[in-house]
Amino acid sequence: MSSNDLDRQLVGWFASAGVEHVPDGLLDDVYAVTRRSGQRRGPLGRLVTAAATWWRAPAIMRMAPRHVFYLAVIALLVVAAAVAIASVGGRRPAPPFGLAANGLIAFDRDGAIVIARPDGTEVSQITTVVDASGPVFAPDGTRLAFYGTVDGASTILVAQADGRDPIPVSTGIEIDDLAMDTPMSWSPDSQRIVFSGLAGEQRQLYVANVDGTDTQAIGDRELSTIDPAWSPDGAWIAFHGFDPAEDAAAGEYRTTAGLYLIRPDGRDQTLLVKGDGGDFIYRKPQWLPDPERSVLAYAVGEPSAYDIAVFDVDSVTETVISEEPAAELWPAWAPDGSALTWAASDGRIRVARPDGTMVRALSPDVDYELVWSPDGKFLLGWTSEKRSEMAVMSIDESSPTVLFPVRGRSLSHWSWQRRAP
Amino acid sequence: MRDQVIRAQNGDHEAFEQLAAAMAGRLVGTATLILRDSDAARDAVQETLIEVWRSLPTLRDPAAFEAWVHRILVRACYSAVRSNRRRAVEVRQLDIDVPNPSDEQSIDDRDRIERAFRRLTTEQRTALVLHHHLGLPLAESAGILQIPVGTMKSRLNRATEALRAALDADEREGAALMGWTG
Numbered sequence: 160m161s162s163n164d165l166d167r168q169l170v171g172w173f174a175s176a177g178v179e180h181v182p183d184g185l186l187d188d189v190y191a192v193t194r195r196s197g198q199r200r201g202p203l204g205r206l207v208t209a210a211a212t213w214w215r216a217p218a219i220m221r222m223a224p225r226h227v228f229y230l231a232v233i234a235l236l237v238v239a240a241a242v243a244i245a246s247v248g249g250r251r252p253a254p255p256f257g258l259a260a261n262g263l264i265a266f267d268r269d270g271a272i273v274i275a276r277p278d279g280t281e282v283s284q285i286t287t288v289v290d291a292s293g294p295v296f297a298p299d300g301t302r303l304a305f306y307g308t309v310d311g312a313s314t315i316l317v318a319q320a321d322g323r324d325p326i327p328v329s330t331g332i333e334i335d336d337l338a339m340d341t342p343m344s345w346s347p348d349s350q351r352i353v354f355s356g357l358a359g360e361q362r363q364l365y366v367a368n369v370d371g372t373d374t375q376a377i378g379d380r381e382l383s384t385i386d387p388a389w390s391p392d393g394a395w396i397a398f399h400g401f402d403p404a405e406d407a408a409a410g411e412y413r414t415t416a417g418l419y420l421i422r423p424d425g426r427d428q429t430l431l432v433k434g435d436g437g438d439f440i441y442r443k444p445q446w447l448p449d450p451e452r453s454v455l456a457y458a459v460g461e462p463s464a465y466d467i468a469v470f471d472v473d474s475v476t477e478t479v480i481s482e483e484p485a486a487e488l489w490p491a492w493a494p495d496g497s498a499l500t501w502a503a504s505d506g507r508i509r510v511a512r513p514d515g516t517m518v519r520a521l522s523p524d525v526d527y528e529l530v531w532s533p534d535g536k537f538l539l540g541w542t543s544e545k546r547s548e549m550a551v552m553s554i555d556e557s558s559p560t561v562l563f564p565v566r567g568r569s570l571s572h573w574s575w576q577r578r579a580p
Numbered sequence: 581m582r583d584q585v586i587r588a589q590n591g592d593h594e595a596f597e598q599l600a601a602a603m604a605g606r607l608v609g610t611a612t613l614i615l616r617d618s619d620a621a622r623d624a625v626q627e628t629l630i631e632v633w634r635s636l637p638t639l640r641d642p643a644a645f646e647a648w649v650h651r652i653l654v655r656a657c658y659s660a661v662r663s664n665r666r667r668a669v670e671v672r673q674l675d676i677d678v679p680n681p682s683d684e685q686s687i688d689d690r691d692r693i694e695r696a697f698r699r700l701t702t703e704q705r706t707a708l709v710l711h712h713h714l715g716l717p718l719a720e721s722a723g724i725l726q727i728p729v730g731t732m733k734s735r736l737n738r739a740t741e742a743l744r745a746a747l748d749a750d751e752r753e754g755a756a757l758m759g760w761t762g
Contacts, residue, residue: 165744166712172693173713177613179605182622186597186604189626193633194593340734414701438703438735462658462703486658488726504655504726528731 235558252299253577255347256391256448258495259533262576263320265294265303266549268565272305272322277537277551277575279561285322293572295342296320297349300577302369304343304352306334315343315354317369320576328371332356337385341443342572344389344396346423347450353377353387353396353423364398366423377425384419386443392450395420395472397431399441414438418457418470431455431470432477437462439488447513449496454513456490456499467501467515480515491529491538494577500529500538508538510554522556533577541565541573549573585642588633596636600629603646606714607653613709614657616698624656631656650714651724654706661702696746704739711736 253259263274268284272291275282288307295304297320304317309327313334318325335357343354353366358376362383367374378384378398386399401416417433418441434440439458447454453472458465459479467481467490481487486504492513493499500510507520508529521538530539535554542550542562549563581602587595607628611621631652639648697705703725710721711732722732 165740165747168689168693169697169708169743170712172690172697173613173709175690176694177609177709177713179609181604181608182618185608185622185626186600186629189600189629189633190593190597192630193596196630196634198589198591198633198637199635336737337734340731438701438738462661462701486655502726506726 251579252301252349253533253579255298255349255577256450256494258535258580259300260578260580261532261534261537262296262300262578264539264549264551264573264575265296265305266563266565266573267292267294267305268563272303273563274321275563277532277539277561279551279563282563285318286325288316288325293339293342294574295345295572296574296576297345297369298347298577299349300579302349303574304328304345304369306339313339315352315367317352317371326369326371328352328367328369328374329354329356329365330371332358332365332374335362338362341386342574344387346389347391347393351423353389355385355387355398364396364421366396375425377423378419378421379428382419388444388446388455389423390446390450390453391448392453394422395453396423397444397446397455399444400430414440416441418444418455420472431472431475434459436460437465439465443489445490445492447496448492448494456492458488458490458501460486462486467499469499469513478514480513481509481511481518483518489528491531493531493535494533495535497535500531502529508540521552521554522560528572530573530575532575539573539575581645582642585636585639585645589636589639589642596633599645600632603649604629607649610650610709610714611653611657613713614654614702614706615660620660621657624653624660627656627659628653647716647720647724650710650716651726654710654724657706658702692747692750693743695750696743699746699749700739700742704735704742707732707735708739708743 261277264277265272265274267273270290270292271284272286272294273282273284286305286307288309291305291307293306296302297304301320302317303320303322304315307314307316314327315329315334316325317328333356338355338357341355343352345352351366351368353364355362356365358380361380362385363376363380364378364384364387365374365376382400382402384398384400388397390397398419398421399416400419401414405415414437415435418431419428420431421428432441436459440460441457444455444457447456455470455472457468459468460466464484465486465488466479467487468477468479470477481501483503487501487509490499490501496513498510499513500508503509507522509518509520511518528540532539538552538554540550540552542548549565551561581599584595584599588599604625607625608621611624612618615621615624628649632649639645706725707721710716710724711718716724718732725732727735
C-alpha cells in the first residue's frame with residue numbers, strides 16, 4: 160500500500176472515529192467551575208502590579224529602571240564591539256571546545272540556507288540547491304554541512320562557511336525525514352562527519368570525510384540508528400538506537416529505545432542505557448563540551464513528564480537532574496560546560512547548573528532546540544508564539560530578543576559559527 | 581472570534597462560553613482519537629476548557645487562540661494517559677458507531693486501521709491526528725507539540741511507518757489464525 164493510500168484510509172477512518180459529539184453535561188460541568196473561579200493575571204496585570212510595587216519603593220530603588228537601561232546599552236555596545244572584532248579578526252579557526260567568539264548564525268528558510276549576523280543584519284541566502292535544510296557549522300567555524308536535494312535525492316553537502324563550493328558527501332545513501340530530523344555531527348577536528356541514512360528498511364550511521372571520500376557504514380545492522388553525536392575527545396560516537404520489532408512489542412503508548420556508544424571506525428558498539436517511555440527518550444544526546452570528561456545529557460520519561468538526565472560514561476551512572484511537573488526536553492550545554500538549558504512544556508526555557516541546581520526560567524521568547532552562542536551569552540532557538548521565527552535571546556535578558564521570520568516548510572536545525580577568540 | 585477571545589481574556593463569562601461551545605465538539609473528536617477512550621476524552625476536554633478559562637489572560641496573541649487551546653488539549657491527553665497507566669487501568673476498547681460503509685473503505689478496512697492505530701504511541705497518534713484529522717499544517721502542528729518543524733515531519737514519517745508495520749502484523753496474525761482454524 161502506498162503512503163498516499165494509507166493516508167487516505169487513515170483520513171477516512173478519522174472521519175468516522177473522531178465523532179465531534181459533545182457529551183451531555185460536559186459544558187455545564189465546565190461552566191459550573193469557570194463561573195466561580197478567577198483567571199490568572201496576564202502580562203498587563205503583572206505590569207500594573209510591578210508598576211505599583213515600583214512606585215511604593217524607596218526613591219533610590221525607583222532609579223533602577225534607568226540604571227538597567229544604561230547597563231543594557233553598555234552591554235549592547237560591548238557585544239557589538241566583540242562581534243566587530245570577531246568579524247575582522249576571525250580568520251583563525253576556532254578551538255572545538257570552550258568559549259569562542261560569536262560568528263554568523265545559520266538556519267533554513269523557504270528551502271534555502273540563510274546566514275545572518277546575530278544582531279539581525281546582513282541576512283543572506285547562501286544555497287541554490289533544492290530543499291536545503293539543517294545547517295551545522297564545523298567546530299572550527301570554517302565549513303558548513305547541510306541537507307539538500309541533488310538529482311532528486313536528499314543528500315548531505317559540505318561547503319565553505321559562506322556556502323561556496325558545496326560537495327555532496329552522502330552520494331548513494333538514502334536520507335529520509337527521520338535521518339534529516341537529526342543534525343549531522345562533526346568530528347572535533349572538523350575533518351569528518353557522521354550522519355544517519357537509510358539502509359534497506361533500517362537506519363544506519365555513516366562516517367565520511369568532508370571531501371566526500373571514504374564513507375563507511377558503522378554499527379549493528381539489526382538496530383535502527385539515528386541522532387549521532389561525536390564525543391569532544393573524538394574517540395566515540397553516541398547515538399539513539401531502537402529495534403522496530405521490539406518497539407512495536409512494547410505495546411500501546413510505549414516506545415523502547417537505547418543510548419549507545421560506538422568507535423568512529425565501527426568497533427566496540429556498547430549499550431549505555433535502555434528503557435521505554437515517550438518517543439523522545441534518549442533522542443539527540445548532547446555531549447558535555449569537555450574532552451577530559453564523558454558526560455551526555457538527554458530526556459527520559461513519559462510524554463507529559465519528560466525529565467532531563469545526564470549520563471556519566473566513566474562511572475556508568477545516570478542521574479535525573481530535573482523533576483518538575485512540566486515535560487522537559489532538548490538539553491543543551493553552554494560552550495564551556497558551565498550551564499545547561501532545556502525546554503519545558505510551560506513554554507519557558509530553563510537555565511541551570513550542570514547538576515540541575517539553581518534552575519532559572521527565562522522569558523518565553525525562545526521555545527526549544529536551543530543552540531548556545533560560542534561566547535555563552537545568547538541562545539539561538541525557534542519560537543512559534545506568534546508566528547514561526549528564529550530568535551536570538553540573551554541569557555541574562557539584558558538585551559531585546561532579535562527575531563528572524565521563517566515561513567519556510569522545512570525548518571529543522573540551526574547553528575552558530577564559532578570563531579577564534 | 582478574535583473579539584470573543586479578547587472579551588473572555590477580560591473575564592467575560594458569556595464570551596468564554598460561546599468560545600467553549602463552538603470548540604467543544606472538535607476538541608472531543610480530537611481527544612477521542614488520541615485517547616481511544618470516550619470517558620478519558622471527556623475528562624481531558626473538561627480539564628482543557630477549565631484551563632483555557634483560567635489561563636486566557638496569559639495568551640499574548642488572540643489570533644493564536646485555537647493553536648493554544650489544542651496545545652492545552654494535547655497536554656491534558658498526555659496527562660490522562662499517564663494517570664491511566666499509573667492506576668494500571670486498561671484503556672477500554674472504544675465502540676465506534678461506524679456509519680454506512682462507503683465504496684472507498686469497507687468496515688473490515690476500518691477495523692484494521694483502528695487496531696493498527698491503537699498500537700501506536702500516544703505521541704505518534706497525536707501527530708497523525710493533528711495533521712491528518714485537524715488538517716493543520718506542519719508548522720502549526722509542530723507549534724502545538726512544541727517541537728521543531730523538522731521533528732514534526734520525522735515524527736509523522738515514523739508514525740506512518742509504525743502504522744504500516746502494525747497493519748502488516750495484523751495481516752500476518754489474521755493469516756496465522758486462518759491457518760490455525762483451518
